[in-house]
Amino acid sequence: MKTINLTESTDWNFIEEVKKESGQDPSLCYQCGNCTAGCPYSNFFDYPVSQVMRLIQTGQKETILTSKAIWLCATCETCTTRCPCEIDVAHIMDVLRIMARRENKVSEKDIKTFYDSFLDSIKKFGRLYEVGTLISYNLRSGHLFTDSDLGPKVLAHNKIHFLPKKIRGSEKVAKIFERYQESLKKHG
Amino acid sequence: MANKRYAYYSGCSLEGTAVEYDKSVRLIFDALGVDYIEPEDWSCCGSTPAHTIDHVFAAALAARNLSIIEKMGLDTVAVPCPACLMAFKKAQYFMEKDETFKEKVNELLDEKYNCGVYAKSTLQVLYEDVGLDEITKRVTHVIPDMKVAPYYGCITNRPPKLAQFDDPENPISMDKILSAIGIEVCDFAFKVECCGAAFGVPKKDMVNRLSAKVISMAIEAGANCIAVACPLCQQNLDLRQEQINKTTGSNFNIPVLYFTQIMGLAYGYSPKELGLDKLIVSADNFVHSRLTKEQHELLKQEQEKGKKKEVKKQETQEEENP
Numbered sequence: 001m002k003t004i005n006l007t008e009s010t011d012w013n014f015i016e017e018v019k020k021e022s023g024q025d026p027s028l029c030y031q032c033g034n035c036t037a038g039c040p041y042s043n044f045f046d047y048p049v050s051q052v053m054r055l056i057q058t059g060q061k062e063t064i065l066t067s068k069a070i071w072l073c074a075t076c077e078t079c080t081t082r083c084p085c086e087i088d089v090a091h092i093m094d095v096l097r098i099m100a101r102r103e104n105k106v107s108e109k110d111i112k113t114f115y116d117s118f119l120d121s122i123k124k125f126g127r128l129y130e131v132g133t134l135i136s137y138n139l140r141s142g143h144l145f146t147d148s149d150l151g152p153k154v155l156a157h158n159k160i161h162f163l164p165k166k167i168r169g170s171e172k173v174a175k176i177f178e179r180y181q182e183s184l185k186k187h188g
Numbered sequence: 189m190a191n192k193r194y195a196y197y198s199g200c201s202l203e204g205t206a207v208e209y210d211k212s213v214r215l216i217f218d219a220l221g222v223d224y225i226e227p228e229d230w231s232c233c234g235s236t237p238a239h240t241i242d243h244v245f246a247a248a249l250a251a252r253n254l255s256i257i258e259k260m261g262l263d264t265v266a267v268p269c270p271a272c273l274m275a276f277k278k279a280q281y282f283m284e285k286d287e288t289f290k291e292k293v294n295e296l297l298d299e300k301y302n303c304g305v306y307a308k309s310t311l312q313v314l315y316e317d318v319g320l321d322e323i324t325k326r327v328t329h330v331i332p333d334m335k336v337a338p339y340y341g342c343i344t345n346r347p348p349k350l351a352q353f354d355d356p357e358n359p360i361s362m363d364k365i366l367s368a369i370g371i372e373v374c375d376f377a378f379k380v381e382c383c384g385a386a387f388g389v390p391k392k393d394m395v396n397r398l399s400a401k402v403i404s405m406a407i408e409a410g411a412n413c414i415a416v417a418c419p420l421c422q423q424n425l426d427l428r429q430e431q432i433n434k435t436t437g438s439n440f441n442i443p444v445l446y447f448t449q450i451m452g453l454a455y456g457y458s459p460k461e462l463g464l465d466k467l468i469v470s471a472d473n474f475v476h477s478r479l480t481k482e483q484h485e486l487l488k489q490e491q492e493k494g495k496k497k498e499v500k501k502q503e504t505q506e507e508e509n510p
Contacts, residue, residue, distance in 0.1 A: 115237035128200035
């Protein structure tokens, strides 16, 4: 087990940042483990969700923001639903992902690439273009044949559109992306 | 019910891989007299990817749609996809709670949103607004062989603070709807367990393993089909079922239908109308065994006559050989 020197490694600012951005109080967590017991992803996480909560309490910014756990969380809301202290744990996981992106510390590159491909489709067309998102993901991630086994199935059942449907207001949607980028520059 | 008009936000999946969900929801709404209209030029709700970027940004993508609906003069939107539903509910929750958050969201939008639209799942509209009595009245057909595991998925009813509908751990609305149309419902322990959600593309193995648990629990509960209310659950359990078999060494072959497709079967719609041809694991056996209520009644009577004859035969035999 890894030993952490709390005197040296506690990042007090990080604790405050998580509190402020999530509107939640992680110090309420008394490590009952209910979240971890219910979390369908515990088997796949490097740090189970109750440990993520403990790492926040002890200000272990680097460990958390570079963890796989925050990216493998699917926001299924089991933790939030079952927390006896009514902490919105899933929302905190969301805030941690946002912070990891901001600090360029994303450990699960494929998941981020998939999300980015998805959002690019929205920015371009206003709605999700499933085929385009998959192709874009495969090219960007280098996993060229991801889900190629599903191709014949969706084709045989006529389940996909080859061409994107661009909505009339796609520019308005693109503007949401642009204004958001501008607001980042303004507010830092 | 008669005066209420809903906005119907189908969402992106229902135009693509989940087109049969859209078809069947519209048919069921029409059959039950739900008055709905699609918001013009709606856009993606932002789904899971948007809230890994920023919460204001995510809320803006959702609120663009809510704002369109608000301008149409409607106050309720019916949403078949739980991811869209949750995107709307989260946007609404944070905008109502926090004035600064609301201002920031509106700064990103062309048309301001004033928080006047309530999002409800299609399941909630059918269960609460239409009601079980009306749902039962419209039934024309019986599917005697169907034993269904009602699978709600993770965020149809959770977190309870936002969902405001049914029970977060043991929801019963879909169970009751299916029972109301005469379907046998299994006691299913994995009603709200996560199938792997949006990770199918980047983390196939993980999703396959989680979905395998859901399917095996359904089979253990005695089900011969699974009913879903989420396009992502359907995709993970049906489209990826062969992948699941490869990844986990299982041998599943269980149909996964939208609950609205099952309702459509009980209402006598054709497989084509309900988009049953879109399912990867065929549900045709339920179409073949489907009977009209009258046929089913006759069959039951005949079976009872047969039983009585059997009993009489046994009685005479016993009399002859005491």
